Amino acid sequence: MDLESLGKEVKLEIQKAASIDEAELIRIKHLGKKGSLTKVLHTIGNLPASERPKAGQLANKLKNELAELIIEKKEVIKQKKSLPWIDLSLPGRKPNLGGLHPLTILSQEIQDIFIQMGFSVVTGPEIETEYYNFTALNTPKDHPARDMHDTFYLKDGRLLRTHTSPVQIRTLEKLSPPLRIISPGKCYRVDTFDPIHSPTFTQVEGLWIDKNISMADLFGTLDLFAKKIFGKDVKTEFFPSYFPFTEPSAEMWIQCPFCKGKGCSVCKKRGKIETAGAGMVHPNILKALGYEEFNGFAFGMGVDRIAMTKYDIDDIRLFFQNELQFLRQFDDSKL
Amino acid sequence: MIVNYNWLSEWVDIKCKGEELAELLAKIGIEVEEVEKISGDTIYKIDITPNRGDLLSVIGIAREIAAKTEKKLKKSIEYKFPKVNTDNKINVTIKDKEDCPRYTASPLNKIKITNSPSFITERLKKCGIRPLNNVVDITNYVLLETGQPLHAFDFDKITGGITVRRAKNGEKMVTLEEEEEKLSEEDLIIADENGPIALAGIMGGLESGISENTERIVLESAFFKPSLIREASRRLKISTESSYRFERTADMYMVGYAAYYATGLLEKYADGKIMGKIIDTNPNPNLSRKIPFSYNKINDLLGMTIEKKKGISILENLGFIVSSKNGDEAEALIPSHRNDLKIEEDLIEEIGRFIGYDNIPLRFKYSNYGPVWAENRELIEIKKIMVSLGFWEAINIPFIEPGWASKKREEAIYLENPMWSDKEILRNTLIPSLLENTQRNLNRGEEIVRIFEVGRVFSKGNEEEENIGGIIAGHISKNWYGNDREVDFYDIKGIAEALLEEIKIIDYSFKDCKNPLFTKEKASSIASGGKVLGTFGLINQEVCKDNVFGFELNLKKLLKARKEECFKKVSVFPPLKRDISIIIEENTPFGEIKSILDHSTKQRARIKLIDIYYAQKIGKDKKSLTIRLEFYNPKKTLTDNEIKGDIKLITKKLESIGATLRE
Numbered sequence A: 001m002d003l004e005s006l007g008k009e010v011k012l013e014i015q016k017a018a019s020i021d022e023a024e025l026i027r028i029k030h031l032g033k034k035g036s037l038t039k040v041l042h043t044i045g046n047l048p049a050s051e052r053p054k055a056g057q058l059a060n061k062l063k064n065e066l067a068e069l070i071i072e073k074k075e076v077i078k079q080k081k082s083l084p085w086i087d088l089s090l091p092g093r094k095p096n097l098g099g100l101h102p103l104t105i106l107s108q109e110i111q112d113i114f115i116q117m118g119f120s121v122v123t124g125p126e127i128e129t130e131y132y133n134f135t136a137l138n139t140p141k142d143h144p145a146r147d148m149h150d151t152f153y154l155k156d157g158r159l160l161r162t163h164t165s166p167v168q169i170r171t172l173e174k175l176s177p178p179l180r181i182i183s184p185g186k187c188y189r190v191d192t193f194d195p196i197h198s199p200t201f202t203q204v205e206g207l208w209i210d211k212n213i214s215m216a217d218l219f220g221t222l223d224l225f226a227k228k229i230f231g232k233d234v235k236t237e238f239f240p241s242y243f244p245f246t247e248p249s250a251e252m253w254i255q256c257p258f259c260k261g262k263g264c265s266v267c268k269k270r271g272k273i274e275t276a277g278a279g280m281v282h283p284n285i286l287k288a289l290g291y292e293e294f295n296g297f298a299f300g301m302g303v304d305r306i307a308m309t310k311y312d313i314d315d316i317r318l319f320f321q322n323e324l325q326f327l328r329q330f331d332d333s334k335l
Numbered sequence B: 001m002i003v004n005y006n007w008l009s010e011w012v013d014i015k016c017k018g019e020e021l022a023e024l025l026a027k028i029g030i031e032v033e034e035v036e037k038i039s040g041d042t043i044y045k046i047d048i049t050p051n052r053g054d055l056l057s058v059i060g061i062a063r064e065i066a067a068k069t070e071k072k073l074k075k076s077i078e079y080k081f082p083k084v085n086t087d088n089k090i091n092v093t094i095k096d097k098e099d100c101p102r103y104t105a106s107p108l109n110k111i112k113i114t115n116s117p118s119f120i121t122e123r124l125k126k127c128g129i130r131p132l133n134n135v136v137d138i139t140n141y142v143l144l145e146t147g148q149p150l151h152a153f154d155f156d157k158i159t160g161g162i163t164v165r166r167a168k169n170g171e172k173m174v175t176l177e178e179e180e181e182k183l184s185e186e187d188l189i190i191a192d193e194n195g196p197i198a199l200a201g202i203m204g205g206l207e208s209g210i211s212e213n214t215e216r217i218v219l220e221s222a223f224f225k226p227s228l229i230r231e232a233s234r235r236l237k238i239s240t241e242s243s244y245r246f247e248r249t250a251d252m253y254m255v256g257y258a259a260y261y262a263t264g265l266l267e268k269y270a271d272g273k274i275m276g277k278i279i280d281t282n283p284n285p286n287l288s289r290k291i292p293f294s295y296n297k298i299n300d301l302l303g304m305t306i307e308k309k310k311g312i313s314i315l316e317n318l319g320f321i322v323s324s325k326n327g328d329e330a331e332a333l334i335p336s337h338r339n340d341l342k343i344e345e346d347l348i349e350e351i352g353r354f355i356g357y358d359n360i361p362l363r364f365k366y367s368n369y370g371p372v373w374a375e376n377r378e379l380i381e382i383k384k385i386m387v388s389l390g391f392w393e394a395i396n397i398p399f400i401e402p403g404w405a406s407k408k409r410e411e412a413i414y415l416e417n418p419m420w421s422d423k424e425i426l427r428n429t430l431i432p433s434l435l436e437n438t439q440r441n442l443n444r445g446e447e448i449v450r451i452f453e454v455g456r457v458f459s460k461g462n463e464e465e466e467n468i469g470g471i472i473a474g475h476i477s478k479n480w481y482g483n484d485r486e487v488d489f490y491d492i493k494g495i496a497e498a499l500l501e502e503i504k505i506i507d508y509s510f511k512d513c514k515n516p517l518f519t520k521e522k523a524s525s526i527a528s529g530g531k532v533l534g535t536f537g538l539i540n541q542e543v544c545k546d547n548v549f550g551f552e553l554n555l556k557k558l559l560k561a562r563k564e565e566c567f568k569k570v571s572v573f574p575p576l577k578r579d580i581s582i583i584i585e586e587n588t589p590f591g592e593i594k595s596i597l598d599h600s601t602k603q604r605a606r607i608k609l610i611d612i613y614y615a616q617k618i619g620k621d622k623k624s625l626t627i628r629l630e631f632y633n634p635k636k637t638l639t640d641n642e643i644k645g646d647i648k649l650i651t652k653k654l655e656s657i658g659a660t661l662r663e
Helices: A003-016 A020-031 A036-046 A052-082 A102-116 A144-148 A165-174 A215-230 A283-288 A303-311 B005-011 B018-027 B058-068 B118-126 B134-146 B226-236 B241-246 B252-269 B295-302 B308-317 B344-355 B377-388 B402-411 B431-443 B489-502 B555-560 B590-598 B640-656
Strands: A179-188 A200-210 A236-243 A246-255 A272-281 A295-302 B002-004 B031-038 B041-047 B092-094 B102-109 B150-154 B162-166 B172-174 B180-182 B188-192 B195-199 B217-223 B289-294 B321-324 B329-334 B448-459 B463-476 B509-512 B518-528 B531-539 B548-554 B576-585 B604-613 B622-632 B660-662
Touching: A003 A020, A003 A036, A003 A052, A020 A036, A020 A052, A036 A052, A102 A179, A102 A200, A102 A215, A102 A303, A102 B377, A165 A179, A165 A200, A165 A295, A200 A215, A200 A303, A215 A236, A215 A246, A215 A272, A215 A295, A215 A303, A215 B295, A236 A272, A236 B018, A236 B344, A246 A295, A246 B344, A272 A283, A272 A303, A283 A295, A295 A303, B002 B005, B002 B118, B005 B041, B005 B058, B018 B031, B018 B041, B018 B058, B058 B134, B058 B308, B092 B102, B102 B252, B118 B134, B134 B150, B134 B241, B134 B252, B150 B195, B150 B252, B162 B217, B172 B195, B188 B226, B217 B252, B226 B241, B289 B295, B289 B344, B295 B308, B295 B344, B308 B321, B308 B344, B377 B448, B377 B463, B377 B489, B377 B555, B431 B448, B431 B463, B431 B548, B463 B489, B463 B555, B489 B518, B489 B531, B489 B548, B531 B555, B548 B555, B576 B640, B590 B604, B590 B622, B590 B640, B622 B640, B640 B660
Parallel strands: B092 B162
Antiparallel strands: A179 A200, A200 A295, A236 A246, A246 A272, A272 A295, B002 B041, B031 B041, B102 B217, B150 B217, B162 B188, B172 B180, B188 B195, B289 B329, B321 B329, B448 B463, B463 B548, B509 B518, B518 B531, B531 B548, B576 B622, B576 B660, B604 B622
């Protein structure tokens, strides 16, 4: 074996030595009287006279280097031994942990997806007028569609918005198309407070106004969204529906992520879950705003319902009881 | 609404069964909520959208199935009233044709009130209607099949003809449910000489109703103005199968067919004989409503190409009559039951529905509309700061008891129809709900609760504003490296300070607390730029007995107070540290000392209070403070000599407020 590889080998052995005894054995094995390096030194005499001095020099240098390393290693091992023992299994000094509410997490995730798709986020008041909440949205007072929105009224005749669509009207009054917006926020409807109903809920609504927008754009946008929030394998399905502010109207359902369509308790044995209402903005609305030459689509979804699906929560009231045992379970690290 | 398979099959050939039929209906926008198989039949619970009053019947659903499967209905709804020569007709007067554009009245005699045949009672029961007697059952049966509500009066209880008119203010009527209703001019009624005998389209009167002894009847089939029925039904809080359909708009043509069909059933199953002319105030209603449309628009709006032929055949299957005009333009004649269709887009939805939404392609085209923005971005940022400080986010329903508004009661915004009768105002503070959350968590055995909420608060003066509020309660529990202690004022103060620091509010001061939700002696308000941002401290113990600490700040003012500072060069030179200990009167606030220190050094210095000490040997009512001064200079390492002047000045000023320096 040549000197160089022998040197490498011994250095590796020294590195691995775990005790002083082990280090001493390595010294004897290589540097002792019958050691491997000592043997090499002995063979130098057999070399031609011209090579002898250089070879001798190299071998001696290596011998000294290794001897030094072994001494160092022994020292390191000795010092390690003198460190006090600590109990690695004791719990650490954790800083106080906090976290975001699941409705905030999901609402923000939804917003972030639409922001990536080019939508801006707009906000508006929760106290609204009859006009912005209904009339401007093609829902006159005697319309049976009002039954879909059981409304909280204030003593002064105003109301608590039943959806975030009024924000879309307010935005269209300020900004002209083309535009792409979403409006997240709290909404209110008179409802019992039971496992599946709550007087307040969080909505994210969207609006895309331009020229030559079609149902294909609407379905494509919502499908893309569903794949981002529920995973790329999710299957969406669109059905005709009715909203006074859209025509044609549609609903997006997704295949139940828990049973993959077979039917389970989450999807109430339907195999699919209603996720969003949508449609092409009713021409009456755009006409009233002076945007006859434009068209577009709108959609809306309840964050609470999506959260219940996504996290398999069976009681909507848990969101408003704010128990730490509940709140601790949600991951907000992706925001 | 409930329909059953067998009844539907009488009107249309259905090739599929059970769930399959539900799937087929879903595809065309008719949502089946439940499918229930019972012996020899299947029951479908269907959710009908409010625009489709025409689907609230067996015939309505059958029509859609026929259109989807490209079949014709098995039965016709053509009719012709029989000619009767006797004089036993009933006089009908319509006060306002707009309120009631069509009214038919069929008089029958020789009626025998008895039980209905079983096929009728069975079907009523399946649809959730309790059978009563053959006459009433037949009116309900025809309602379920045709969607047209009917009403039968006892002919002999009507004095001098029927008038359809508005009620007089204060007029009264006892309904079939034996409730006395007080009527107003808004209510449409059916009346005889003596007064109201029915609430039009909603419910009949007890007096003129069918009884065991009824021998002669008048059968009413009519069209009432939808908005009138809706308003009255809401106001009187009576909703019936009849009012539900009328407010969704009846079918002008079906008014006649239903009368004809029901009369036939009454002859067959109640021994009735038509005894006089069937009155029809509008025998040939104008039903020809046309909607123009363009074939290109169909393709543009659906985002796919649909052959002209296919489009026309869909509309024709639905019973529309299409007449093409020059090139792209066309017109559709709308059948009388489709009152929901008004504009071109409505027709396009029909075509989309029957093409199938799953055949519409998916497309996402990104158009550049300039920069994207988010108006609510700061909310999530500030929430994340609270999370980093160890707080859990709460979301509450913003209804609270008026008591919380305390002195600002006149500022409170009251709900007209509160969810819970005690919680009748919109919150003007986040604290009450957070206290509820805290109590709930402590009851659940949590040792320490740190929660916060960012949300709107409401008051007459300020409308609605975003606030941030938080609570700390409980105790920091004993562990292997520390002892148990109650949370205290300095925990909440630390949180408030950290929050301000984190959002770069540099210029702020603490003032006396004026918020009655807090304990005056153990709370402070925070002010910046002359404006109060909010309050923190011990929650008023009249409100909450335990030691609970909280804060509430106005988010808009808070964010306005932040200052973007220019970057200052980082000092690479170590600070020079000096500790000084002073003895001073116990009630001298540290704030006073700090303010002196802040303003008396030439060199830049950080000031840290590192110890407070009380002891007999220092003196009664005295305390000892140890303060660490860290002098630093970005350009060099400071020497003792260079800070000598500062130390001297500080000492002098501290002595001037009664402090003595300790060695």
